[in-house]
Amino acid sequence: MRPIQPPQGTAAAVAAVSSMSNQKPRRRPNLSLPLPPREPTVAVPLPLPPSSASAATSTSHPQQQQQQAARQVIGFSELDRMNRIGSGMGGTVYKVVHRQSGRVFALKVIYGNHEDSVRNQICREILILRDVSHPNVVKCHEMYEHNGEIQVLLEFMDRGSLEGFHIADELELSGVARQILSGIAYLHRRKIVHRDIKPSNLLIDSNKLVKIADFGVSRVLAQTMDPCNSSVGTIAYMSPERINTDLNHGQYDGYAGDIWSLGVSILEFYLGRFPFAVGRQGDWASLMCAICMSQPPEAPVTASREFRDFIACCLQREPGRRWTAVQLLNHPFVVRGNGGQRDGSQNLHQLLPPPRPLSSYYQIGNCKILWSMTKCLLEGILR
Structure with missing residues (x-):
């Protein structure tokens, strides 16, 4: 049996370094860089992956199942458009239904063929707003580009806007x-x-x-x-x-x-x-x-x-x-x-x-x- 030889590239690199060190002496032979002391108490161990039992327990909780379902990506082709519920200078809003889950959403279609810079800015803002989560802010779920138009999937509010409301109390x-x-x-x-x-x-x-x-x-x-x-x-x-x-x-x-x-x-x-x-x-x-x-x-x-x-x-x-x-x-x-x-x-x-x-x-x-x-x-x- 022949002994295992190191890779040719590694041997060549080692030879080159040794030859350079032999040819060119160090200017400051006493110069050295000390390594920083390691504190074991500061070190943070990597978390272990969850066991199958704990994973099953966590996924069985109804509230967590709801959250996971809410995070699922909804494709544009999975939506059925019902009727128009509002329109303005910025676009038109439609009531849509997710075919698989039966959930109702609002789909806003933004008007205009925007320039690339404007389109990229709108997309960046919508992607950031998709992470917004507050009980008093309408949830932005997904964003689509369909037929050159930007369309945003939003939370549906069944009583509409407060425009025209008179609240004297x-x-x-x-x-x-x-x-x-x-x-x-x-x-x-x-x-x-x-x-x-x-x-x-x-x-x-x-x-x-x-x-x-x-x-x-x-x-x-x-x-x-x-x-x-x-x-x-x-x-x-x-x-x-x-x-x-x-x-x-x-x-x-x-x-x-x-x-x-x-x-x-x-x-x-x-x-x-x-x-x-x-x-x-x-x-x-x-x-x-x-x-x-x-x-x-x-x-x-x-x-x-x-x-x-x-x-x-x-x-x-x-x-x-x-x-x-x-x-x-x-x-x-x-x-x-x-x-x-x-x-x-x-x-x-x-x-x-x-x-x-x-x-x-x-x-x-x-x-x-x-x-x-x-x-x-x-x-x-x-x-």
Whole structure:
């Protein structure tokens, strides 16, 4: 038997290295690089694969089976289109049924033959939004490219949008505002700005669960905060600084813009009409003058102080004075619709309101303090 010889390439490499080391002496023979000491306590062992028994147990749980079924890829050819349930400038939405499971979805067909750069951007945003999961955000399941059109498979909401709803009861409206704010706060934490919050993009189901929909004009932001100056969305619900770029020194904060749109929508629900002096379907010039040149709309004096202050916190002309979604979740008006429970997951410094104009303060003795802060103080004394 012949001994096993090393590969020819390995032998050649070893010979080359040895010959080089013999020909060229080292300049610094005493120089060496010590290896870092290894700490066994820091080492993390690799997890073992699950046993067959544990795998069978985990897959037998009904809730996990539901989650696995929800994660299954749904092919475009497996969908049966039923009827059209909505349309707009961005596209048309159809009610579809998954043939195998019988599940009902909404299929949005986005209009237009987009350029490659625009199409790639839309696809990237939809792929990111497919990972969004929150009880108050419409779930995006799949994305298809069919006949040159981009089609998005969405969660189906059986009662449609809140457009045209008149919610005069403040307690009910408080619950609606809390659900919308929960969805907005979740999106903002993930650096996602919706940019088109309006009643037609707020959907509701038979269980009165409200969800934010239509991310066709949304924009995923980087950590550095993109200016978001593209002209998408509905001008009737846009913030003043977004319509008129001369305001706020040309700076646009997408997060604060979503809060303005929310305030306009909530006030519209309460009044049963568009809160500005012009109709929301008016011409561009009239809407621009009403939004950018007049004072922000206010809740009527017949409303509660909490609701009037909530609307004022949303509809501040200066973006920096608007409350964030996290702060608004702890506003007395929103807390009232949540059984008096505040969002305790937030730190105190996150709940402190920004400075407000003097017109939003109430005179108490010789001091001027926010009604919300006064209410908290009084509640603490009464306890």
